[in-house]
Amino acid sequence: MRYLRYFIIIFFILTLTSCAAFLGNDTAEQHSPKYTSITVKETDWITPEITVSAIGDILIHDRIYNDAWNGYTYDFKPMLAEVADDLSESDITVANQETIMGGEDIGLSGYPNFNSPFEIGDALQDAGVDMITMANNHTLDKGEEGIQNAIAYYKKIGMSYTGSFQNADDQSDISVLETDQGISVAFLSYTYGVNGMPIPDGKPYLVNLIDRQQIKKEVEKANKLADATIVSFHFGKEEERMPNQDQKDLAQYAADLGVDVVIGNHPHVLQPAEWLEGKDGNETLVAYSLGNFLSGQYQFYNRIGGILEFKLVKEGDDVHVEEPAFQPTFVEFEENDGTMKNVQVIPLEQASAEQMENRNDVMAEMQEHMSQWIPELEWGE
Template identity: 55%
Template sequence: MKRKGIIFIAVFLIAFSLLAGCNDTTASESKGHEKKAAKVDKKHPPKQEISIAAIGDMLIHSQVYEDAKTETGYDFTPMLKEVKPYLEDATITIANQETMIGGEAIGLSSYPTFNSPFEVGDALKDAGVDVVTLANNHTLDKGEKAIQRAIEHWEKIDLMYTGAYKNEEDQSKLRILETAEGIDVAFLAYTYGTNGIPVPEGKDYLVNVINKEQMAKEIEKAKQQADAVILNLHFGTEYQMLPNENQKDLAQFAADQGVHAVIGHHPHVLQPVEWVEGKNGNKTFVAYSLSNFLSGQDELYRRFGGILKFTLTKSENEEIELHTPAFLPTFVRYKDEADYQVVPMKQVTDKELEGAKNYYKEITGHMRKWLPELEIIEP
């Protein structure tokens, strides 16, 4: 019994030793990984990085909203179906909502004074848009009522808006998106004017108008509260393929203020992108015009648009780098003022657009005019 007991104890000890050995090895590997991870985290913390996507004008003419009409309302989601994957793919996606979505109750309307269905906002939300800019020359088309109704809907669907506000308190609140990746981005938007429609006295909050002094103050405030600042400007000459001197001047002003990117709208045609060096040696990425994204304009070059993408990376010393700009050319496809759809331009056939490949080559070359390294996204 004693010998058997000794043997049993010995076997038990050997088994325990083996188990302990296994457990020690696992624990050692785990601890080793933990130590290694801790060491890496200390000296080389995980990269903080997000992607931004931006699209041009959502300019909703009557033929577009009539095409979207259903028995129960309006549905614009099929129009964005083909480009939805590219909009959803970014951490943050921005759209320029050129027309107020004041809804049917106050009367839908087209050029020259627009008012669009609420459902335009729903389609943008569904497609992955996170921020809409509202400061443009059509902001006041249907007065304060349309702006207030539009804002009510943006708030209802929880989609951030900037450039037009419901009151002074609303205007004073910076639009900052806080991302899970730890990079907070501020969005500012301003327009050159409102087609001669005066801003109601005492209600400047209804639309942000370009004013360098005011912009400088708000940019500085944004820099203090966010990691990156994106400035949306409604400016330029309609239907001109290159930026005018005013656009160049404002881009330089933005760079001097330390803005990370300028996204331009209004010309309704594509204008090239470039880097602009600020007074402190910083570089600001500028897209002068992203053209129309979805509209009823039928002139060929006004049907060309695109999705601009770039990456923001935060370094160990908290500095933000904007890099890897890319562009997906798009095209507004329709037939007989119906079946409107935004599609990647690369997918357009000669049957839909004679010489489609040549136009694609022209547009990609045009966007790369001052930035040859601009990546062209292939669908």
């Protein structure tokens, strides 16, 4: 009995010591979402996984950057403050910069030929965005100068980008994000066109067009470089809430190439998500359109966007997509004599009665719309 008592006392002391170490502040800091520093040896019993979030179009009309002007700079951060925590919680967050970010020196402008302040890049990064997709129909709105200015600024602030490039070498260097959890993700981006604007001779790298041969070549390269590949397509028809056959065919083509996730943009409204099976039996998550995340469009459905979230889980040499979820968002603003004031992206469930009288009905409609092909799609926060 005496030895048993000694054993119990020693066990109790060891248990308290372990708990104290576990609850230490240093450990809490090391395990924050984007700065995990535990070693593989310590966690080789855990299946590595990361969380990825994607948002739709960042469409900066002149009324948006005018509202962001605070007298000495363009401050977009308050517009994203209510959703910043949701975006930054993921290990990787990707956004579609619909309007070229060429900066003030070449003249800011809204529709139809957009040019946005550099400060929108700062705001997106501050809110937790890690990757920008640039291939869309407005990429060439300010010509090569706008593209070069935007990329130079992304590089200055350390923001990753894809879909539009400085030169051929830049284009051939696939954008891959590495994570502390040991999962790497490659990003590619393509657009159906550039509003009829001519791409400068000998400079196809300025914007990736949807070309199946190029897509095949780059996806195969990306699949070798990274554990998972995510492709953004700027496709479909504006204001259409359901994908057309061209979108479905292209998404299936990507699935057959082994792409893990397809993210769609351009319709400016939400289109449903779907699982597709590739020719090798792989599953590909497709979101045909994530709508607008931040824009100056007034129409009701143009103001509803959202955050697509999913997990990438690594088992051996394979990575698969799990637990897709969607949190709808809403662009709230005050209107006065044709101007927008106090523009803010908020979770849809927080929309005020003044902005949306039938909020619960809208929530139910959006849930039914987005999950009609994926009944298990998790909803809300």
